[in-house]
Amino acid sequence: MTAPFKRSVLMAVLTSNAVTAIVIAVILIVCMFFAVGVDPIAAANVLWRSTFGSLRTFGEGLVRATPLLMISVTLLPSLRAGLYNIGAPGQLGAGALSATVVALNMPNAPSWLIVPICAVVALVAGGAAAAIPGYLKARWKTNEIVSTLAMNFIVVAILGYLLNGPLQSDFANLPQSPSLPANSGLPLLFTGARAHIGLLVALAFVPALLALDRSLVGYRLRLFNFNPVLATRAGVNPKAYVLWLMTLGGAGAGLAGWMQVAAIDHRLYPGVANPIGYAGLFVALLGALHPLGCIAAAYLLGALLYGGAAMQVGAGVSPEIIQVFLGLILFVYAARPNTNR
Amino acid sequence: MPSIYKSESDLHAIDFSVRAGEVVGVAGVVGSGQTMLAEVLAGVVIPQSGSTSRDPGPIAYVPENRHRDALALPLSIHDNLIVHMQKRPAFAKGPWLRREAIGKQIAETLSSSRVYGAVQDAPASSLSGGNQQKLVLGRELEQNPILLVAHNPFRGLDVRAIQDVRDAVNGACRAGCGVVMISSDLDELVQLAHRIVVLFAGRIVGEVDLQKEGLEALGRLMGGVAHDGAL
Numbered sequence: 248m249t250a251p252f253k254r255s256v257l258m259a260v261l262t263s264n265a266v267t268a269i270v271i272a273v274i275l276i277v278c279m280f281f282a283v284g285v286d287p288i289a290a291a292n293v294l295w296r297s298t299f300g301s302l303r304t305f306g307e308g309l310v311r312a313t314p315l316l317m318i319s320v321t322l323l324p325s326l327r328a329g330l331y332n333i334g335a336p337g338q339l340g341a342g343a344l345s346a347t348v349v350a351l352n353m354p355n356a357p358s359w360l361i362v363p364i365c366a367v368v369a370l371v372a373g374g375a376a377a378a379i380p381g382y383l384k385a386r387w388k389t390n391e392i393v394s395t396l397a398m399n400f401i402v403v404a405i406l407g408y409l410l411n412g413p414l415q416s417d418f419a420n421l422p423q424s425p426s427l428p429a430n431s432g433l434p435l436l437f438t439g440a441r442a443h444i445g446l447l448v449a450l451a452f453v454p455a456l457l458a459l460d461r462s463l464v465g466y467r468l469r470l471f472n473f474n475p476v477l478a479t480r481a482g483v484n485p486k487a488y489v490l491w492l493m494t495l496g497g498a499g500a501g502l503a504g505w506m507q508v509a510a511i512d513h514r515l516y517p518g519v520a521n522p523i524g525y526a527g528l529f530v531a532l533l534g535a536l537h538p539l540g541c542i543a544a545a546y547l548l549g550a551l552l553y554g555g556a557a558m559q560v561g562a563g564v565s566p567e568i569i570q571v572f573l574g575l576i577l578f579v580y581a582a583r584p585n586t587n588r
Numbered sequence: 589m590p591s592i593y594k595s596e597s598d599l600h601a602i603d604f605s606v607r608a609g610e611v612v613g614v615a616g617v618v619g620s621g622q623t624m625l626a627e628v629l630a631g632v633v634i635p636q637s638g639s640t641s642r643d644p645g646p647i648a649y650v651p652e653n654r655h656r657d658a659l660a661l662p663l664s665i666h667d668n669l670i671v672h673m674q675k676r677p678a679f680a681k682g683p684w685l686r687r688e689a690i691g692k693q694i695a696e697t698l699s700s701s702r703v704y705g706a707v708q709d710a711p712a713s714s715l716s717g718g719n720q721q722k723l724v725l726g727r728e729l730e731q732n733p734i735l736l737v738a739h740n741p742f743r744g745l746d747v748r749a750i751q752d753v754r755d756a757v758n759g760a761c762r763a764g765c766g767v768v769m770i771s772s773d774l775d776e777l778v779q780l781a782h783r784i785v786v787l788f789a790g791r792i793v794g795e796v797d798l799q800k801e802g803l804e805a806l807g808r809l810m811g812g813v814a815h816d817g818a819l
Contacts, residue, residue, distance in 0.1 A: 462683045463674060469667060473660035476632070480649070481671045 265535050265544070268580035275579075276572045285564050293561030297554040304553070306440020310511065311522075312549025313442075314339075314503035317449040318527025319534060319541040320456060321499025325492040326528075327536055328472045330384070332496040334377055334395030335503075335527045336520035337402035341376040342369035342501025343508045344406060347414070347424050347515040350431040350508075358430040365431055366448070366505055373501015374494040376402060381493030385486035391493065406517045414515070424515035433510040445506035452499070453538040500527065526552075529577060548573065604785055604792055606735065606766035611757070613781030614770040615810055621790040622770045623652065626739040629768055642735065646672065648728035648765070650721070652739040658724045661713040668712045668723060669694050672731045693730070701726025702752045718749025725756045729765075736760050736767045742776050754780065774803065788812050 260266060280287040297304050318335050325332050346365040353361050380394035409415075410422040417425065433443040459465040468488070471478040475485055503523065508515055530548055534540030555569030606612050616622050627633040629640075630649035651657040659668050670690055673679045679690050691708075698706055701722045706715065715723065721741065728736065738757065742750050757780060761767055770787075771777050777784055778798060785795045786809040796806045 461685075463680050463685055464683060466667065466670070466674060466685065469663060470660055470671065473663055474657075476657060477660060477671060480632070482675050 263535060264580060264583040265533050265540065268533075268576050268583065269547075271579045272572060272575040275575050276568070279568075279571070280564075285562060290558055290562040290564055293558050294551075294554040297557035297561070298550040302437070302439045304557075306437070306442040307553045308546065308550035309436070309440070309442040309446055310549070311552045312545045313446045313449055314506055314523045315527050315530045315548055316541060316545035317445070317452070317503040317506065318496075318500050318523070319531035319545060320449065320452040320538055321502075322496045322527060322531045323456060323536055323538065323541065324459075324468060325496045326531055328468065328488070328492055330489065330492055330496075331392050332377060332380070332395050332493055333392055333525060333528060334380060334398045334497065335500045336524060337395070337399035338373040338376040338497040338500035339504035339507070339520045339523065340399075340402040340406050341497075342373035342504030343515055343519045344402075344409070344504075345369055345372035345501075346431075346505040347427065347508055350427045351414075351425060354428040356428075356430060358432075361428070361431050362433065362509070365509060366502060369501040369505030370498045371501070373504060374498035376501070377497020378490060378494045381490040381497075384493065385489040403517065403520075406515075406519070410515065410517050416514070422517050426514050427508060431509050432513065433506065441511070443506070443510040445502075445510055448502065448506075450542075453542060456538045503527070522552075526573075529573070533576065533580060606768055608734070608764045608766050609761050610783075611761055611767040611769060611781045613777035613784040614768060614787050615772070615774065615777055615784055615796075615806060616770070616787035617772060617810055620787045620810075622739060622772070622787060624790075625787060626651065626737050626768075626770050629735070630737045645734035646731035648725075648731060648733035648736040648760075650724055650728060650736070650738040650741050652743065654717075654720055654724055659712050659720060662711055664709045665698075665706050665712050665715065665723065666690075666694060666708040669697060669727050671727060697726045697730050698723075701729075701756060718745045718752070721745055721749060722752055722756070725753060729756060729760050732763070733760070733765055736765050737770070738767065739770045740772065741769065742771075742773060750776075774806065778803070786810055 277287045280290060298308055299305060318339070322332060322335075346369040349365050349368045350361060353364070356364075376398055377395070380389070380391050380398060383389035383394050384391045407422065410424060414424050415421075416423050433445055436442040436444060436446060459468075467478060467481060467483050470481055471483050471485065471488055475483075479485060504519060507519055507523070512519065526548060530541055530544045533548075534542075534544040551569050551573065555566040558564040558568070559566045604612065614622070614625065624633065626649070628635055629647075630651075631647055632649065649658075655661060670679065670685070673690060673693060674685060679686050679693070694708060698704075703715070703719045703722045703726065706719065706723075712720065712723070721744075725741070736757070741753055741757070745753065754776075757767060757769070769777060769781060783795060784798065784806065786793050786806065788810060789812065793812070794809050796809060798806065
């Protein structure tokens with residue numbers, strides 16, 4: 248009975264709220280194109296070419312998608328529990344900062360040593376940055392939206408201070424770190440594009456999450472998400488769960504920060520989180536809080552973000568139209584029918 | 589038993605005991621502190637002062653609001669049934685659940701609690717109220733508890749379900765479980781309880797021996813009238 252099952256999964260995806268939101272947003276954006284005198288077919292053409300046109304452009308889409316996947320996948324467990332961690336920029340910055348400091352202090356270490364160490368350090372730093380709001384939430388029920396947002400400002404301020412002072416590169420009077428040692432760079436996935444093994448690291452979390460869903464802890468998490476009081480009778484420690492869920496989200500963002508400095512920027516800038524911002528959360532929501540949905544949504548966003556820049560040249564469309572498009576998708580998705588709880 | 593919150597209890601000077609195999613009915617009107625008493629007895633709430641002493645063993649709790657407190661409605665019947673089972677090594681090995689053992693126990697629990705026609709993967713919200721209550725009771729009693737705390741267990745049930753639940757409570761009694769039944773439904777209390785204490789405004793105001801005193805005395809105590817007529 249595999250054929251009927253496959254059809255129902257496909258139908259479920261096609262009629263899902265996320266896909267419907269995207270379709271409606273596409274209709275709206277096409278109307279907008281007509282309104283500003285842009286040929287939507289030409290724009291779509293450019294978008295397609297900048298996504299699948301060549302290995303390089305495909306790789307660029309992957310490069311943009313990787314941190315989004317990394318952040319969104321680790322954000323899933325906390326989102327499912329109703330914890331809204333919007334501290335990705337700060338946690339990412341914390342991860343990027345610690346990876347930078349470690350890499351700069353190990354300039355002669357071999358690649359197989361420095362890369363994993365940087366990854367672990369970034370994971371821990373990002374996790375710690377999220378653990379503070381997590382602890383506040385667990386212990387005093389502090390609203391995590393406020394506390395994670397506040398942490399963003401704190402981390403950015405710390406970055407600004409360090410990059411204008413102790414961590415500043417000697418080369419120019421600019422707020423940026425010295426160049427990271429070459430050994431800390433991430434190996435590429437295939438030649439001809441910038442896509443790097445960070446994608447594999449992010450993808451590794453997907454089967455882990457799927458396995459978690461089927462495990463004992465996954466069951467307790469599920470119960471915790473839908474009935475925290477009953478979950479306590481099942482052996483759950485709610486405070487520990489809140490803390491670890493938040494920390495997990497921070498760890499993922501920290502890893503994304505490490506990827507950003509090690510694979511893309513090769514030095515630390517105060518605006519290290521700017522290309523990604525809060526998009527990780529957006530991807531998680533658009534992916535309907537499912538790991539496979541996150542893969543699809545992360546790639547969609549990554550390709551769109553890269554393609555937006557190409558559309559400026561190819562179709563005379565301002566790249567901000569992509570931001571409008573993404574905003575429309577989120578808007579329409581937020582208006583979806585609420586059938587649960 | 590982990591507590592969910594410590595609270596300023598509205599109960600005062602509660603002092604009563606339950607023996608194995610005994611059904612103690614707690615009669616009280618709405619607002620007399622029934623819910624707080626149920627939660628304290630079940631170990632869901634830890635009182636600020638006072639102590640309980642009980643033999644070690646699982647406690648079964650059937651709360652009044654089964655939708656909100658006893659079930660996770662969007663989750664499957666399977667997930668709602670294994671709440672206590674997954675704590676035991678027979679059903680969980682390391683990070684994984686023992687699916688076969690669980691499956692067998694679930695089938696047994698469903699049939700012994702007389703929940704018929706339930707699909708394990710269907711959400712618990714798909715069950716009727718009576719079946720939901722029987723599911724809760726079956727799940728709680730599967731632990732072989734030493735104490736069952738039931739708060740208005742027959743609320744909203746049809747006649748057949750009431751009979752099934754009553755049989756389940758009696759079965760637990762025979763197995764040596766102590767039962768505290770907190771209820772505003774006098775008919776059920778009178779039929780099931782070996783002895784009845786009365787809760788009023790957070791206090792146990794007395795015990796009623798129905799053979800000697802009758803329902804009127806019970807009603808008066810529930811309304812806050814003391815034995816000698818004083819309020």
